Amino acid sequence: xxTPHIRILATGGTIAGSAGSAITRGxxxxxxAIADMLAGAKTLGxxxxxxxxxxxxxxxxxxxWAEWDILHSHIAEACADPDVDGVIVTxxxxxxxxxxFLLDLTLAAGKPVVLVGAMRPADAVxxxxxxxxxxxxxxxxxxxxHGRGVMLVMGDSILAASDARKWATANVDAFKGYPRGPLxxxxxxxxxxxxxxxxxxxxxxxxxxxxxxxxxIVYAAADVESDxxxxxxxxxxxxxxxxxxxxxxxxxxxxxxxxxxxxxGVPVVRASRVDEGSVDRNVEVDDDSVGFVASxxxxxxxxxxxxxxxxASGITDPARMQSEFDRR
Ligand code: GLU
Numbered sequence: 001x002x003t004p005h006i007r008i009l010a011t012g013g014t015i016a017g018s019a020g021s022a023i024t025r026g027x028x029x030x031x032x033a034i035a036d037m038l039a040g041a042k043t044l045g046x047x048x049x050x051x052x053x054x055x056x057x058x059x060x061x062x063x064x065w066a067e068w069d070i071l072h073s074h075i076a077e078a079c080a081d082p083d084v085d086g087v088i089v090t091x092x093x094x095x096x097x098x099x100x101f102l103l104d105l106t107l108a109a110g111k112p113v114v115l116v117g118a119m120r121p122a123d124a125v126x127x128x129x130x131x132x133x134x135x136x137x138x139x140x141x142x143x144x145x146h147g148r149g150v151m152l153v154m155g156d157s158i159l160a161a162s163d164a165r166k167w168a169t170a171n172v173d174a175f176k177g178y179p180r181g182p183l184x185x186x187x188x189x190x191x192x193x194x195x196x197x198x199x200x201x202x203x204x205x206x207x208x209x210x211x212x213x214x215x216x217i218v219y220a221a222a223d224v225e226s227d228x229x230x231x232x233x234x235x236x237x238x239x240x241x242x243x244x245x246x247x248x249x250x251x252x253x254x255x256x257x258x259x260x261x262x263x264x265g266v267p268v269v270r271a272s273r274v275d276e277g278s279v280d281r282n283v284e285v286d287d288d289s290v291g292f293v294a295s296x297x298x299x300x301x302x303x304x305x306x307x308x309x310x311x312a313s314g315i316t317d318p319a320r321m322q323s324e325f326d327r328r
Pocket of ligand 1: 012013014015029058059060061091092093094095117118119120
């Protein structure tokens with residue numbers, strides 16, 4: 001077997017973070033350039049040929065269209081290169097689920113594309129970065145990783161982009177999958193898939209857009225004011241996502257404001273501020289008569305990405321939108 005060739009696209013985050021001391025609490029994300037990270041990885045004895053490109057050196061709270069656009073074109077180029085077997089994106093954990101989902105929806109499910117991050121900076125005691133990186137290389141090099149869509153590797157778990165959620169602010173085990181658990185488990189020396197790939201040769205669900213339309217998230221809370229809705233529309237929002245209570249509920253004045261927005265032709269997706277569980281249609285809110293879309297298993301931040309891509313593709317019919325949210 002020939003040695004796999006893996007392209008590393010670095011964006012920053014804690015995996016490239018530095019504290020300047022092994023025991024300090026504060027640190028800065030995105031300090032270590034990819035060349036230095038690859039020099040560190042050489043000491044691991046990884047059986048792959050790695051080359052790297054610095055896309056950005058930022059904390060992922062600052063990632064946005066400019067970085068995503070460059071990242072997408074580098075991934076497309078690597079996937080089209082017969083000499084490249086897989087792609088790894090090193091990324092901060094704060095928005096890894098959003099970047100992973102955006103890429104998953106806009107790339108064909110061919111060669112493995114794996115996001116990887118870390119919860120502890122490179123120079124911290126018990127840093128998880130190099131282990132997660134070695135795990136990601138193992139996944140990206142594995143022929144069984146083809147046809148699974150974009151994945152996130154963290155803490156020995158392999159999560160599908162559509163399922164990955166950051167659920168802890170500081171634990172090393174900061175991600176979980178919902179509604180599905182991991183696709184498999186990986187360590188630097190082992191790799192176990194739990195099922196065969198489900199998306200072999202599946203084309204991209206959405207074309208890469210010219211830009212992403214403005215979609216805002218409205219956070220519901222007890223006794224919250226509803227005039228924020230009109231303010232967001234007048235600021236130019238082309239769609240809204242409700243981070244609702246429970247199954248996407250909200251106080252009556254807020255729901256009324258959102259219904260008026262739908263009547264004016266601006267789509268509204270009802271999601272939940274609760275970390276786990278589905279938001280289904282017509283439970284306490286009459287989606288059929290109002291025209292809301294239920295987010296099903298997608299949290300508000302993933303719902304926002306999906307709604308942005310639909311709007312960019314000219315999809316505005318609520319039934320068609322619902323079918324995209326129903327899809328797994
Ligand atoms: N906030 C930074 C980021 O998301 C650091 C957090 C991390 O990577 O875990 O890039």
